[in-house]
Amino acid sequence: MVATKRRIEEGSCESAVGGQEAAESAVKRVVVAQPVPNNTTMPTDYSFIAPKPTDCLKLVSYNVNSLSAASKKGFKEYLNAEDPDVICLQETKANQPMAFLVSKKTFPFQYWHCSKAKKGYSGTAVFSKIKPIQVKYGLGSTGLDDEGRIITLEFGSFYLIGCYVPNAGEKLVRLDRRLKWDAAIREYLAELEKKKPVIYAGDLNVAHQPVDLARPDTNKRSAGFTIEERDSFTSTLKGDGTNSRIDAYRHLYPDAKAEAYTYFGYRANARGNRVGWRLDYFVVSSALLPRVLDVIVRNQCYGASDHIPLVLYLKTAEGDDDAASASKTEPPNEAAKADSPKPDQDELSV
16 A cells, blocks of 8 residues: 655645646656554644645645534644644534634634534534635525535635535435535536636545545445436536636545545444545645645544545645735734624525
């Protein structure tokens, strides 16, 4: 079992994918032997997390499978060690904002989208050190997001969507709803991309290719690996021909297998047996690809949830620097209280 040696952990902030020559070198990276951890509790030592290089943003996506429960299993220690600029959480299962769990001194800008349809279900949150230009909750007038599944933040040079895509369900009872969601997301992405590029992050609930799960042959009609869902995700990546999108991790690591999995069910010792799925993604507009420095699956960080955190390093642009400077010059608590963007109340479900 192998994993590609990572540029970001060598302290380089040079894009791994900018231009044809760099793209070719990304495919030819040095490959070193590295076992995939099989721990079932969160680490106590986070020394494996390298310091963030200068001039880049660190974004994290993490399905926490109940933020309250995860916080008792090591989530807060992980968050302190990872120290991202922005973290997108999925499946918070929060009925209302749980601001007491995360310091506003560290993350002064906190946004919560809770399920209206069912208590203690679904839900997303985004915590940011950087003040966004504006924040939007839901998918507008589609009527598809009464479960708190999506938050969009606009920053200086890109939009960030934190998303928890609906699962097709046992016996695929929600497959139609899932496919309608995908179609609505494609329209939404295209609309945003008319203004600036997009990072579409989260638990997207699809294993796109056979390499993205341990047992593809026996899961062809399982939620997350049906041909309908996979083809739908392919359509999302293709866009309309003028605004294609990239699965950033798979672009960098086309051959990664078990080390790429981000989900291990609790049953049948799935983690220990390496029976996992890659369900969590950073999908980026093609215009952002030259700024992608690395994407890291935090394989060591399993136990607070049945998912694993995913980390994106993105080279900063001028607008992002302005936003970062603005957030650092304001008193954090006052900034969070007085200057948080005011979302559309029709879409706010907290």
